Amino acid sequence: MPLLDPSLADAVIRRALRSGADFAELFVERKRNQAVSVEESQVQRVSSGNDRGAGLRIIHGGVVSYIYTEDLSENGLLKTAEVAASVGRRGGGRFALGQVVDTPHPPQEVELDPGGVDVEAKVELLLEADQAAREKGGEIRQVAVGYGESRQEVLVVNSEGVQHQDARTRVRLMVQAVAERNGEIQTAMEAPGAQRGFEFFDEASAAEYARMAAERALMLLDAAPSPAGTMPVVVGNEFGGVLFHEACGHGLEADFVSKGSTVFTGKVGQTVASPIVTAIDDGTLKARWGTLGVDDEGVPTRRTVLIQDGVLVSYMFDRLRAGQLAHPVTGNGRRQSYQHLPIPRMTNTFIAPGAHSVEDIIAATPRGLYARKLGAGQVDVVTGDFVFAVTEGYLIEAGRVGRLVRGATIVGNGPRALHRIDMVGNDLKLAPGTCGKDGQGVPVSVGQPTIRISELTVGGTGVVPAGAMRP
Amino acid sequence: MNPIAERLLSRARAQGADAAEAYLSRGTEFTVKVFNGEIESLVSAASRGVGLRTFSEHRVGFAYTSDTDAAALDALADEALRNGRYNHAEEANVLPEPEVIEELSGLYAPDLGSIDPQRKVEFALEMERVATSLDPRVRRVSDVVYSDGAGHVELANTRGLDVGFERTVAYGVIDAIAEQDSERQSGFAFTYSRDLDGLDLAGVAREAVDNAVGLLGGRRVRTARVPVVLHPDAGTMILGVMGSSFSGEAVLKRRSLLAGKLGQPVAAPAVTIVDDARLPGGLASRPFDGEGVPARRIELVKDGMLLGYLQNTYTARRSGGQSTGSAVRSYKSVPEVGVTNLVLQPGTQKRDDIIGRVDDGLHVEQLHGLNTVNPVSGEFSFGVSGHWIRDGRLAEPVREMTVAGNLIGVLKLIVGVADDLRFRFAGGFCGCPTVLIEELAIGGD
Numbered sequence: 017m018p019l020l021d022p023s024l025a026d027a028v029i030r031r032a033l034r035s036g037a038d039f040a041e042l043f044v045e046r047k048r049n050q051a052v053s054v055e056e057s058q059v060q061r062v063s064s065g066n067d068r069g070a071g072l073r074i075i076h077g078g079v080v081s082y083i084y085t086e087d088l089s090e091n092g093l094l095k096t097a098e099v100a101a102s103v104g105r106r107g108g109g110r111f112a113l114g115q116v117v118d119t120p121h122p123p124q125e126v127e128l129d130p131g132g133v134d135v136e137a138k139v140e141l142l143l144e145a146d147q148a149a150r151e152k153g154g155e156i157r158q159v160a161v162g163y164g165e166s167r168q169e170v171l172v173v174n175s176e177g178v179q180h181q182d183a184r185t186r187v188r189l190m191v192q193a194v195a196e197r198n199g200e201i202q203t204a205m206e207a208p209g210a211q212r213g214f215e216f217f218d219e220a221s222a223a224e225y226a227r228m229a230a231e232r233a234l235m236l237l238d239a240a241p242s243p244a245g246t247m248p249v250v251v252g253n254e255f256g257g258v259l260f261h262e263a264c265g266h267g268l269e270a271d272f273v274s275k276g277s278t279v280f281t282g283k284v285g286q287t288v289a290s291p292i293v294t295a296i297d298d299g300t301l302k303a304r305w306g307t308l309g310v311d312d313e314g315v316p317t318r319r320t321v322l323i324q325d326g327v328l329v330s331y332m333f334d335r336l337r338a339g340q341l342a343h344p345v346t347g348n349g350r351r352q353s354y355q356h357l358p359i360p361r362m363t364n365t366f367i368a369p370g371a372h373s374v375e376d377i378i379a380a381t382p383r384g385l386y387a388r389k390l391g392a393g394q395v396d397v398v399t400g401d402f403v404f405a406v407t408e409g410y411l412i413e414a415g416r417v418g419r420l421v422r423g424a425t426i427v428g429n430g431p432r433a434l435h436r437i438d439m440v441g442n443d444l445k446l447a448p449g450t451c452g453k454d455g456q457g458v459p460v461s462v463g464q465p466t467i468r469i470s471e472l473t474v475g476g477t478g479v480v481p482a483g484a485m486r487p
Numbered sequence: 488m489n490p491i492a493e494r495l496l497s498r499a500r501a502q503g504a505d506a507a508e509a510y511l512s513r514g515t516e517f518t519v520k521v522f523n524g525e526i527e528s529l530v531s532a533a534s535r536g537v538g539l540r541t542f543s544e545h546r547v548g549f550a551y552t553s554d555t556d557a558a559a560l561d562a563l564a565d566e567a568l569r570n571g572r573y574n575h576a577e578e579a580n581v582l583p584e585p586e587v588i589e590e591l592s593g594l595y596a597p598d599l600g601s602i603d604p605q606r607k608v609e610f611a612l613e614m615e616r617v618a619t620s621l622d623p624r625v626r627r628v629s630d631v632v633y634s635d636g637a638g639h640v641e642l643a644n645t646r647g648l649d650v651g652f653e654r655t656v657a658y659g660v661i662d663a664i665a666e667q668d669s670e671r672q673s674g675f676a677f678t679y680s681r682d683l684d685g686l687d688l689a690g691v692a693r694e695a696v697d698n699a700v701g702l703l704g705g706r707r708v709r710t711a712r713v714p715v716v717l718h719p720d721a722g723t724m725i726l727g728v729m730g731s732s733f734s735g736e737a738v739l740k741r742r743s744l745l746a747g748k749l750g751q752p753v754a755a756p757a758v759t760i761v762d763d764a765r766l767p768g769g770l771a772s773r774p775f776d777g778e779g780v781p782a783r784r785i786e787l788v789k790d791g792m793l794l795g796y797l798q799n800t801y802t803a804r805r806s807g808g809q810s811t812g813s814a815v816r817s818y819k820s821v822p823e824v825g826v827t828n829l830v831l832q833p834g835t836q837k838r839d840d841i842i843g844r845v846d847d848g849l850h851v852e853q854l855h856g857l858n859t860v861n862p863v864s865g866e867f868s869f870g871v872s873g874h875w876i877r878d879g880r881l882a883e884p885v886r887e888m889t890v891a892g893n894l895i896g897v898l899k900l901i902v903g904v905a906d907d908l909r910f911r912f913a914g915g916f917c918g919c920p921t922v923l924i925e926e927l928a929i930g931g932d
Contacts, residue, residue: 055740058575064566065819066552066559069534080528086535086553103531103604135573158741194741194863201744203863242868244889244930245710275522277629277664279671357528392858394870398629398664398673401887403856403870425859425868427889427930473707475868475889475930 019044019171020070022179024090028072029175031097036106037076039113041174043312044070044088045354048131049166054142057150057159062135069354072100078109080336084355114338114345116178118316121300123183123309126213130165130187133214138163141189141222148223149193152230155237157201158194161226163187165214172314180314186305186459187216188448191226195233202239202422204232204407209448211459212303232408235420242409242424242476248384249426249472250377250412254445255390257366257462260295262395263402263430266453268322268330269348269360270337272397279400279431283328289434291326292370299347299363305448306363306460308347313358317347322365323434334360352456359454366463370440374466377439379415385474386410386417387426400430403475425475433469441466491537491555492643498564499541500645506542506582507564508644510777511535512818515600518634521611531604538818541567545576549821579804583780585648591765591774591782594654596682599635607633607683610659617692618661624703625696629673630662635683648779656770659686665699674699675853677911679770698852702872705886707931714848715890715924716841716876719909721851722831722922726760727913728860728867729894730826733762733787735802735813737824737862744865744895745793753793754898759832760788762797762915764812769828771916777814777822785811791899799824826915833920834904841903841923843879849929850874850881851890857913865894868930889930900925 025042032040047067053060070093071084083100085092142161149159167185172178188209195202206225210216251259267278280288289295299308299317308317313335321329333341334349337360350361378386386409393404406424410417446463488496492509499507513535520527538551541564548571552563611633619626635657643649658679665672676694678687717725737743745753754760764782766772773782778800786794797813798806799822815825842850855870868891874881903923910918 052573059573060575061547061549061821062570062573063549063551063821064570065550066554066563068552068554079526082528082530082532084530084532084534086555099531103529105526105529105608107525109525135570139573160740160742196741201741201863203742203861242891244891244928246932272629275629276627355532355534357530392856394856394858396673396855398662398671401855401870401872403859403868403889405856405859405861405868423861423864423866423868423891425856425870425889425891427856427870427887429887473887473889473930475870475891476928 019046019169019181020088024093025173028093028097029173031094032072032074032100033175035101037074039075039175041073041172042070043354044171045168047166047168049164051162051164052135052138052142053162054146055160057146059139067353071354072096073357074100075111076105077107078111079105079107080357081105082357112339113335114333114343116315116345120180120310120316124185124211124303124307126185127215128213130185130214131167141217145191145222145226149191149226149230152227152234155195155197155234156193156230157196160192162190170312172310172312174314178314180310182309184211184308185213186211187214189222189225191229193230193233195237197237200237202233202236204229204236209305210303211305211307236422239420239422242421242474244474244476246471246473248381248468248470249474250381250384250386250466250468251390252388253441253443253464253466255447255462257464258390258393258449259404260367260464261362261365261462262393263400264434265362265365266395266397267400267430268332270331270333270341271360273331274337274340278397280328286328287326288328288431289323289326290437292440293323293326293434293437294368295323296321296368297332297362297365301364304364304446304461308363311347311349312351313349315345315347315349317363320346332360332362334358350458352458356456361453361458362451362460364446364461366444366446367440367465367467369442369444369465372439372441374441374443377441377466377468378412378417380439381412381468382415384412385424386412395430402430403427421476423476427473427475433472436470437467438470439468488643488649489641491560492641494560495537495539495564496643496645498561499539499568502564502568504541504543504568506645508540508582510538510816510818511641512638514636514638516636517604517607518632519608519611520632521615524612526608536818539563539567540821541571542580542582543568543571545578545580546571546574547580548574551819579801581800581804582644582646583778583800583810585646585779586781588650588775588781591772593767594652594772596655599655599657599682600637602683610683610688614659614661614688614692617689618663618695621693621696622700624665624667624700625663627664628661629664630660632660634658642779644779650775650779652774654773655681657681657683657686659688659691661691661695663695663699665703667703670703672699672702702884702886705872705884707887708875708885709932710930712926712928714845715927716845716848716850717922717924718850718852718873719907719919719921720911721854722919723909723911723917724854724857724913726829726831726919727915727917728857728862730829730914731862733797733826734824735796735798735806738796739802739805742863744863748793751793752791753895754788754791755901756791757834757904758788758791758898758901760830761786761832762826762829764827766828769916771827773827776812777816780810780812780814782812782827797824797826828918829915830918831920833906833908836903836905838905838907838921841905841921842876842881844903844923845876846878848876849885850876867892867894891928891930897924
C-alpha cells in the first residue's frame with residue numbers, strides 16, 4: 017500500500033510551488049516500533065509506538081524552508097503546503113541540486129516480519145539471555161536485557177517527478193551486565209543488531225552475547241587502572257571503527273566541507289592518510305544497520321571510496337551539497353524522521369582490510385595499549401580532536417597482550433592519527449551504532465580490521481608521577 | 488478534559504483496565520540557521536502526540552502514537568492493554584494519589600509565537616555578524632542557530648487528575664572558528680531564555696570568539712597529577728553526567744554509584760547539590776512531573792552528605808518512600824526518573840581567588856567525550872582543553888589532554904567553590920560555579 021495517494025502528493029507539491037519556489041519535496045514516513053525489556057529477571061516493559069507524519073521542503077533561491085506535520089489528511093497536507101509557501105523565504109542565490117539519476121535498489125527483504133512475531137517469543141529470547149548472564153556467578157549483580165524492533169517506511173516525492181519508496185526493518189538486542197565485588201562495580205554491554213527480520217536471532221545467539229557481556233564485566237573487576245601517557249595503540253576490529261567514523265568520517269560529510277569547517281576541505285587528491293589506509297562508505301551492503309534502498313531524498317545508495325591508499329577521493333553528499341560543490345550525489349542524504357531536514361550522513365563506513373593478522377600486529381608492538389573494544393566517543397569537527405572510551409583494553413608488553421586495564425580513554429587528532437596508522441589487519445568486521453549529528457540520530461554501521469596507530473594520548477588514573485599542590 | 492484523553496481513558500476502562508493515564512503533548516518549533524549572511528535553512532512546525540499508560544492487576548501497559556484519528560486512538564488503547572499483559576505484576580505499579588498542583592508562573596512567554604519570524608532571522612544574522620567582527624582571527628563560523636519552541640503538556644488519569652501547563656524556550660548558539668597560521672580552533676557559546684528578548688546577543692558572540700581564540704596555540708603538557716580548576720562550562724557538564732546517579736531507579740537496579748550511600752559523606756563538606764523543579768528562571772522548571780505529582784525542591788547532597796534520591800511513584804513504592812515529583816517523560820515514553828534544574832550551590836569565594844590558590848595546575852574550559860563516562864563505576868577520562876595555571880594565574884593554552892578519575896572521587900576532592908553560578912542544558916538544566924579539585928591525573932606527553 018502506498019504511504020500516500022500519488023495524486024494527493026502531487027497536489028501538495030504543486031501547491032507548495034505556488035509562491036514560485038524552485039523545488040519542493042514531500043517526505044512521508046510511517047514507523048512502527050516495539051520494545052521489550054527484562055530487568056531483575058522479570059518482564060519490566062513491553063511498549064510500542066506508531067509515528068506517522070510528513071515533512072515538506074521547499075527551496076527558493078538557495079534558501080531551504082521546512083515544515084512538518086502529523087496531519088496526513090488531504091486538508092491537513094494542503095494547508096501545510098500553503099503555510100510552507102507563505103513562510104518560505106526566497107534567497108537571491110542560484111543553486112543546483114545533485115541529480116537523482118540511477119534507479120533505486122529494492123528495499124531490503126526480511127524473512128520474518130518482527131511485527132508479526134508473538135511477544136512471547138521475544139520475551140523468551142530475553143529471559144534466555146538474562147539466565148545465561150546470571151549463570152556466570154554470584155558477582156553478576158544485575159542484568160538488563162532489551163529487545164527493540166522497528167519498521168520504517170518512507171516515501172519521497174518531489175517536483176522533479178521523483179517518487180521513491182523504501183522500507184527498513186531493524187531488530188536489535190541489548191545486554192548489560194553489572195558485576196560487583198567489595199563495593200566495586202563494573203559493567204559491560206553487548207548490542208548486536210541488523211537490518212533483518214526476527215530470523216536474525218536464528219544466527220545471533222542472545223545467550224551467547226549475554227555471556228560475553230557478563231564475562232567482560234567480571235574480568236573488569238580484576239583490571240588495574242589504565243596508565244596515562246603517549247604510546248602506540250592497537251585498536252580492535254568491529255566497533256573499533258567508531259574511531260574512523262568520528263575522527264574522520266564526519267569531517268568528510270559535505271555540509272562541513274561546503275562551509276570550510278573541516279580539516280579535509282579542499283584536500284581531494286591529496287594524501288590525507290598513511291598509504292595503507294583505504295576507507296569506504298557503502299549504503300548498499302546486505303542487511304547492515306546503515307543500509308538503505310534509497311536515502312531520505314530518494315537517491316539510490318552506492319559504494320563510495322572515501323580514501324584510496326591514503327589519498328582523499330570523495331566526500332559524502334546530500335543533494336544540496338552535491339549541487340553546491342558540483343559533484344554527483346552519493347546517496348548520503350539522511351534524516352532521523354519527518355521532523356528533520358536531510359543532511360549528509362554516513363551509512364556503513366569502514367576501513368578496508370590489510371595484510372596483517374592481529375597476532376602479527378601485537379607481536380610487532382614492544383609496548384603500548386591494545387584497545388580491543390571501544391565505547392562511546394566524541395570529535396570536534398573543526399580541529400579533528402577526538403576522545404574515546406576503551407571498554408576492553410590491555411597493556412602490550414614485549415609484544416604480548418598483558419594486563420587488562422580499566423578506565424582508559426584515547427585522545428588524539430583525527431587527521432594526524434590517519435597518518436600514523438602503520439599497520440592494518442585482515443580481520444574486517446562491522447558493528448551497528450546510532451550516530452548523532454545536529455540533534456538527529458540515525459542508524460549506521462562502523463567497522464575496521466584491527467589497526468595500529470603509532471602514537472596516541474592515553475588517559476587513565478594509574479602510574480602517574482605525583483605533582484605538587486598547595487591548598 | 489481534553490477529548491483525546493477522555494476517549495482514551497474511557498476506551499481503556501471499557502476494555503478492562505483498572506486505571507489509565509493519558510499524556511498529551513503538542514508543541515511548535517521555529518529554527519533558523521544562517522551562514523555567510525544568508526539564511527541556510529528555516530524550520531517551522533507544529534507537532535503533537537499522545538502516550539497511554541494502562542494498569543490491569545498491577546501490570547503496566549504502554550503505547551504511543553502521533554496519529555490522533557478516532558480509530559487510531561481506539562487501537563492505541565487496545566495496544567497498550569495488550570502490551571501490559573506480558574508485564575510482570577507489581578504492587579508498586581499504581582497511579583499517584585492526586586494532589587493539588589500549585590501554579591508556577593514565569594514558564595511561558597505568550598508573545599514568542601506572534602513575534603514576526605523576520606525578527607528571529609535578523610537575530611541570527613546579527614549573531615553571525617557580531618561574532619565575525621570582534622577579532623581578526625575569527626572570520627568564520629561553522630554554525631549559527633536561533634531556535635525557539637513552545638510546549639504544551641496535558642495529563643489526565645482515571646483517578647480524576649486533569650492538569651496541564653505551557654512552557655517556552657528560546658536560544659541562540661554560535662560555533663565560531665578561529666584561525667591562525669595553519670591552526671584552527673572552535674569556540675562554542677549559547678544563550679537561553681524564555682523569550683527572544685531575554686537572549687544576550689553581544690554576550691554569546693563575545694564568548695564564542697573568546698573560547699575559540701583563547702585556545703589558539705594550545706599544546707599538550709606533561710602527564711602528571713595536579714590541582715584542577717573546573718570552569719562552570721565544564722563543571723555543569725560533569726554535574727549533568729552525575730545526575731543519573733541520583734535516580735531512585737538506578738539505585739534500585741544497582742546501576743548507581745550512589746547506591747547504599749544514603750546518610751554517608753559522598754562529597755567534600757563544601758558541596759551542596761539540589762534538584763529544584765520550581766527554581767525561578769530555571770528552564771527545566773515545571774509545576775508537576777510526568778505523573779502529575781507536584782514538583783518541588785529536593786536537597787540531594789548537603790554539606791557533603793547524601794540526603795536522598797530522586798523518585799517517581801514506582802521507585803518510591805519499591806523503596807518505601809515518597810515520590811519526589813521526579814518523573815520525566817515524553818509522550819513516547821513511560822515515566823522514568825530524572826533531574827530538572829540540578830544545581831551545585833555556589834560558595835562565597837571569587838573565581839580569581841580560587842585560581843589564585845593554584846601554583847601549578849590545569850584550568851579546564853572544554854570537556855570532550857562526556858559520553859565515555861561509566862555511570863555505574865563512575866570512572867571517567869575526558870579529553871580536555873583550557874589553560875595552564877601558573878603562580879595563581881591563567882597562563883598558556885593547553886589542548887589534547889585527558890583528565891581522569893572517578894566522579895565520587897572528584898566530589899570528595901573539591902576544596903573550593905566559587906560564587907559564579909552558571910547554567911547550561913546538560914541532561915537537565917544544570918548549574919555549577921567554578922570549583923577547585925585538589926588533584927587529578929592529567930594525561931599528555
